[in-house]
Amino acid sequence: MVIARLSAEETARIRAELVKVYREAWSTTKYALTRHQIRDFASVFDMHLGRDDFRAVTARDDPDGPMLGFAYGYTSAPGGWWRETVIDGLPKEATEVWFADSYEFVELAVIESARGRGLGGALHDALLEGIERKTSVLSTQCGNAAALALYRARGWTTISGDFRFPNRPYPYAVMGLVLNDRGRLRSSRE
Numbered sequence: 001m002v003i004a005r006l007s008a009e010e011t012a013r014i015r016a017e018l019v020k021v022y023r024e025a026w027s028t029t030k031y032a033l034t035r036h037q038i039r040d041f042a043s044v045f046d047m048h049l050g051r052d053d054f055r056a057v058t059a060r061d062d063p064d065g066p067m068l069g070f071a072y073g074y075t076s077a078p079g080g081w082w083r084e085t086v087i088d089g090l091p092k093e094a095t096e097v098w099f100a101d102s103y104e105f106v107e108l109a110v111i112e113s114a115r116g117r118g119l120g121g122a123l124h125d126a127l128l129e130g131i132e133r134k135t136s137v138l139s140t141q142c143g144n145a146a147a148l149a150l151y152r153a154r155g156w157t158t159i160s161g162d163f164r165f166p167n168r169p170y171p172y173a174v175m176g177l178v179l180n181d182r183g184r185l186r187s188s189r190e
């Protein structure tokens with residue numbers, strides 16, 4: 001497995017491949033996305049490339065082989081749709097803790113044929129490695145057992161277990177991870 005860390009400029013060059021992996025990964029889940037939603041992802045992704053501290057990580061079996069999975073994120077800043085929607089729906093005390101100095105863990109996806117080999121976990125760890133923020137935040141569907149297990153095993157806690165986004169019919173878990181103690185995260189997985 002080869003995990004590569006990419007800047008926004010480098011990620012822009014593999015945009016088409018990344019969108020393909022996103023479509024393939026989600027198409028095999030019960031949350032299969034429509035073509036419209038895939039297009040939405042692609043255009044939102046283009047905006048995300050310009051966010052502060054954007055970073056993407058990709059997984060391949062060899063450096064020139066096809067992409068098997070990716071993850072990306074950026075520093076959370078006022079004005080972002082996801083951030084503002086979540087902050088609006090959470091108690092103030094929770095947002096003060098989790099959003100004051102935070103890195104948004106935006107997307108993680110591994111194609112079905114490559115799952116169960118540790119790629120998702122390796123992408124997660126590589127994305128957050130060395131991020132100099134106090135916390136990281138994400139949301140995932142409440143019924144997404146694989147993602148929830150992965151995040152919980154890596155120390156994420158649930159901030160809200162029944163969060164409703166206006167553009168999705170199912171509930172989400174909003175989760176947070178303390179980033180300033182990587183040793184604690186390692187020991188929680190042993």
Ligand SMILES: CC(C)(COP(=O)(O)OP(=O)(O)OC[C@H]1O[C@@H](n2cnc3c(N)ncnc32)[C@H](O)[C@@H]1OP(=O)(O)O)[C@@H](O)C(=O)NCCC(=O)NCCS
Binds near residue numbers: 116120144149153
């Ligand atoms: C979630 C996803 C990224 C996991 O990728 P993966 O490469 O299979 O993950 P790994 O092999 O690294 O597994 C890591 C951990 O995840 C958990 N896990 C993975 N698949 C699981 C499943 N089907 N059921 C329960 N737990 C699962 C386990 O805790 C596993 O820990 P282990 O190493 O002790 O077995 C992948 O299933 C995927 O892309 N799903 C569709 C997109 C998605 O849900 N993304 C998350 C968005 S927030």
